[in-house]
């Protein structure tokens with residue numbers, strides 16, 4: 001399903017007129033619609049969100065408004081799917097731009113995971129616990145749910161991986177190699193001895209049977225293009241020019257970057273850490289550009305810069321614009337039609353929910 005072109009009347013409106021329309025429609029729809037906004041959205045979208053958070057916080061928020069029939073999710077596809085899975089059948093979830101996907105989630109395809117699973121089964125390997133980062137499709141979460149696995153977030157991944165290692169001999173960690181490597185190291189595993197990188201384009205992920213059997217964690221070869229860009233050289237450069245500046249990065253950054261940073265944390269942890277730091281603090285932040293710029297604007301008594309001189313926005317997340325949001329709200333108001341509904345197929349939803357509920361019960 002691809003995004004249909006926006007109607008001409010919206011395309012010809014000025015940005016200011018779009019904002020006026022959005023404020024009006026929000027007010028008129030407030031009893032039957034809630035807008036959720038991810039931290040990486042642009043300012044002219046996020047100001048219309050009733051609730052702002054990272055992917056897990058927003059999925060939980062969706063469940064806290066059972067009286068709102070319509071949930072408009074300003075984020076990416078997997079987030080809207082998760083909200084649909086966790087909310088009641090009476091609620092509907094819409095994504096303002098259908099092409100807003102997640103590059104990392106797209107790197108784990110269910111058919112490739114099935115193939116990997118068959119390959120390790122053929123070696124007689126048992127007791128494998130699949131763990132998927134919440135940044136994955138509903139179909140991947142369903143695979144994990146059907147194989148006694150679990151979902152994790154960047155905030156609870158240490159706890160979840162520890163749980164999985166206690167239950168199984170091996171963990172298949174999907175789809176982000178960097179988060180998987182960072183948390184497996186945090187829980188005491190050796191990156192060289194206990195982990196291997198599973199390349200889905202190669203037989204047995206590119207390894208021999210002995211290596212697969214002796215590794216505890218198999219890291220799927222996926223990554224976030226936004227966070228993988230941060231480098232050790234950027235940390236060294238900031239440290240040489242601003243010795244007092246603290247460096248905080250997201251665990252989707254590489255292990256070399258995380259090891260050198262002063263702090264590593266999920267989006268919510270980054271926000272909490274900087275917000276609770278004393279005035280005058282200086283921070284270089286290794287995460288998405290819109291969020292860093294918003295923190296700098298809201299906390300003017302601290303110095304907050306990106307770790308990179310050329311930080312990236314999440315290009316897929318930024319496909320959602322104020323104009324797309326206006327289209328969804330206007331159609332809902334004028335015609336009572338919810339455009340761009342994200343509906344996960346019931347069997348997939350039920351299996352994925354098992355993996356999500358396991359995580360929520362644990363953390």
Ligand code: SF4
Pocket residue numbers: 076101102103104105135224225226227288314315316317
């Ligand atoms: S920032 Fe990275 S992980 Fe997050 S939605 Fe964008 S591509 Fe996906």
